[in-house]
Amino acid sequence: MSTRARRTSFPEVVIERDTDTDESSDEEEEEEVEDDVVESDDPAEEEEEEIEDKKGKDVGGSSTADKKGKTPITISLKKVCKVCKRTGHQAGFQGATYIDCPMKPCFLGKMPGHTTVNCPHRVAMEFGVIPASRKRTHSSLDYVFERQVRHGVPSIKPAFVIPDEVNCAVIRYHSRRVTCLEFHPTNNNILLSGDKKGQLGVWDFGKVYEKTVYGNIHNCLLNNMKFGPANDGTVYTASSDGTISCTDLETGLSTSLMDLNPNGWQGPSSWRMLYGMELNAEKGLVLVADNFGSLHLVDARSNSKKGDSILIHKKGTKVVGLHCNPLQPDLLLSCGNDHFARIWDMRRLEAESCLHGLPHKRVVNSAYFSPLSGSKIVTTSIDNRIRVWDSVFGNLDTPSREIVHSHDFNRHLTPFRAEWDPKDSSESLVVIGRYISENYNGAALHPIDFIDISTGQLVAEVMDPNITTISPVNKLHPRDDVLASGSSRSLFIWRPKEKSEMVQEKDKSKIMVCNGKNSKKFGDGSDNDDSGDDFSSKKGKNLKHKKANMVITPCKSSKKKKP
DNA sequence: ACCACATGACTCC
DNA sequence: TGGAGTCCCTGTGG
Numbered sequence: 001m002s003t004r005a006r007r008t009s010f011p012e013v014v015i016e017r018d019t020d021t022d023e024s025s026d027e028e029e030e031e032e033v034e035d036d037v038v039e040s041d042d043p044a045e046e047e048e049e050e051i052e053d054k055k056g057k058d059v060g061g062s063s064t065a066d067k068k069g070k071t072p073i074t075i076s077l078k079k080v081c082k083v084c085k086r087t088g089h090q091a092g093f094q095g096a097t098y099i100d101c102p103m104k105p106c107f108l109g110k111m112p113g114h115t116t117v118n119c120p121h122r123v124a125m126e127f128g129v130i131p132a133s134r135k136r137t138h139s140s141l142d143y144v145f146e147r148q149v150r151h152g153v154p155s156i157k158p159a160f161v162i163p164d165e166v167n168c169a170v171i172r173y174h175s176r177r178v179t180c181l182e183f184h185p186t187n188n189n190i191l192l193s194g195d196k197k198g199q200l201g202v203w204d205f206g207k208v209y210e211k212t213v214y215g216n217i218h219n220c221l222l223n224n225m226k227f228g229p230a231n232d233g234t235v236y237t238a239s240s241d242g243t244i245s246c247t248d249l250e251t252g253l254s255t256s257l258m259d260l261n262p263n264g265w266q267g268p269s270s271w272r273m274l275y276g277m278e279l280n281a282e283k284g285l286v287l288v289a290d291n292f293g294s295l296h297l298v299d300a301r302s303n304s305k306k307g308d309s310i311l312i313h314k315k316g317t318k319v320v321g322l323h324c325n326p327l328q329p330d331l332l333l334s335c336g337n338d339h340f341a342r343i344w345d346m347r348r349l350e351a352e353s354c355l356h357g358l359p360h361k362r363v364v365n366s367a368y369f370s371p372l373s374g375s376k377i378v379t380t381s382i383d384n385r386i387r388v389w390d391s392v393f394g395n396l397d398t399p400s401r402e403i404v405h406s407h408d409f410n411r412h413l414t415p416f417r418a419e420w421d422p423k424d425s426s427e428s429l430v431v432i433g434r435y436i437s438e439n440y441n442g443a444a445l446h447p448i449d450f451i452d453i454s455t456g457q458l459v460a461e462v463m464d465p466n467i468t469t470i471s472p473v474n475k476l477h478p479r480d481d482v483l484a485s486g487s488s489r490s491l492f493i494w495r496p497k498e499k500s501e502m503v504q505e506k507d508k509s510k511i512m513v514c515n516g517k518n519s520k521k522f523g524d525g526s527d528n529d530d531s532g533d534d535f536s537s538k539k540g541k542n543l544k545h546k547k548a549n550m551v552i553t554p555c556k557s558s559k560k561k562k563p
Numbered sequence: 564a565c566c567a568c569a570t571g572a573c574t575c576c
Numbered sequence: 577t578g579g580a581g582t583c584c585c586t587g588t589g590g
Contacts, residue, residue, distance in 0.1 A: 082584080083584075097585095107585075177586095363572070363573095409572085410570095410571090410585090411583090411584090411586090412570060412586050413587095435585075444585075446585090469587070470586070489587090
């Protein structure tokens with residue numbers, strides 16, 4: 001009732017603001033001067049037109065006869081596989097199920113002998129688990145862990161609570177895909193989100209409509225953010241524009257701590273981008289890593305760069321992740337495109353001083369210490385494997401577990417990152433989005449997976465028929481049983497089913513807020529259940545589900561700051 | 564329903 | 577070592 005009233009009251013606000021957004025984004029894109037590498041996807045090659053004899057060997061194309069001539073000519077459109085370009089089979093979606101090209105090895109594990117459809121790893125995850133090795137070494141790193149970390153390792157595993165139902169959402173919140181999410185450290189209902197354009201979203205999902213997008217902080221990808229340790233009303237952000245900013249969440253005013261491109265664009269070989277970021281509260285340091293393999297330290301109090309940059313990964317490669325050990329902040333974990341995650345001691349930090357290198361077969365998207373004891377490390381690599389490295393019960397030369405999981409990274413997606421549940425005292429629950437889709441009642445959906453890294457088993461796969469896009473960005477709430485996920489331009493808040501129902505009964509506010517051009521529809525009196533275009537893409541059209549409990553409303557108000 | 568486009572890792576030469 | 581070509585279960589807008 002109340003939602004309906006809100007929906008009809010404020011349609012213009014949404015449309016006006018969104019038009020604004022689109023225009024601004026177009027302008028910015030025109031300014032980008034980049035080499036246009038036109039890929040030649042010749043459609044003629046894909047559909048070979050062949051003139052054949054009367055015996056047309058059609059494989060599914062239509063045949064037409066030339067009615068002018070006496071001898072009819074059959075033209076068959078021979079379909080070729082879009083993957084291997086051969087005839088006789090077709091890769092692609094058949095309904096909601098994707099059929100692999102049989103000429104290629106398994107898409108998931110990259111192993112020959114089977115395709116993704118019958119891949120054992122896809123059916124049951126335990127197949128992809130390599131058990132822990134028990135051999136011990138006695139390196140300096142082992143010593144640090146033994147002395148400072150081991151006592152914090154918990155022994156009893158509690159039951160997992162899985163947020164498995166969408167509680168509220170903002171559809172098309174950002175104008176480009178979401179790149180990172182962060183929960184407020186003290187306010188339970190505030191979620192921060194960064195996007196590909198460098199915009200920062202501040203959403204109070206407790207009040208659903210309370211949402212802001214600050215567009216004047218960065219010019220391109222907002223890769224990482226961290227709340228200010230001394231003041232949780234501020235957030236530090238690192239961007240591909242080469243700057244670190246500190247932004248006041250109330251006003252949106254930001255100060256720049258560092259600019260690695262003070263002379264502007266001088267070509268791709270010199271343009272520095274910032275990816276990994278971490279704060280060391282004890283030392284008052286902001287740590288950032290760039291696309292040339294270097295780590296930069298910035299004093300947060302004086303906003304000045306501290307010392308020279310240090311080469312921590314192979315020269316010229318991206319360092320995408322930084323993480324300080326929760327118990328021992330002097331231990332720094334980094335990961336990047338040189339196929340390594342590395343552990344460093346901040347007290348003697350210099351090039352080549354890495355305590356340990358964790359080797360991977362491909363690029364490492366993320367590496368995180370376990371949130372409580374800091375004794376385990378979970379890494380996500382684009383070789384479709386989640387690796388667990390245990391400093392106490394295993395060693396760091398080889399992973400104590402490898403879990404095959406589909407998170408292969410397509411260049412158009414935000415990289416997948418397996419993230420710990422900060423509330424899980426057993427430090428075994430990890431959440432990660434799944435790339436590969438599954439057929440759920442005729443809909444191709446990409447679930448968000450909860451994995452028990454102590455067994456390698458899939459604890460839960462969470463999906464909603466309304467979310468047809470991949471959800472690469474996921475974050476579990478530090479205190480509540482809440483999952484936030486970023487999927488394309490939208491944000492979703494998940495809660496456990498029972499709790500979600502309780503909330504709904506109480507205030508009946510299970511709401512989806514819609515941004516975007518199509519919001520106009522909602523002001524035009526069309527009913528909720530039929531206005532699905534706003535959150536279903538092409539694949540979503542074969543959904544058999546109803547949008548059930550969700551109410552779609554345009555947003556009531558939104559502060560929006562443009563540069 | 565179609566197309567163009569954004570865009571990054573990797574292999575090969 | 578570096579540039580060109582290839583990969584191709586994306587998502588959006590026109």
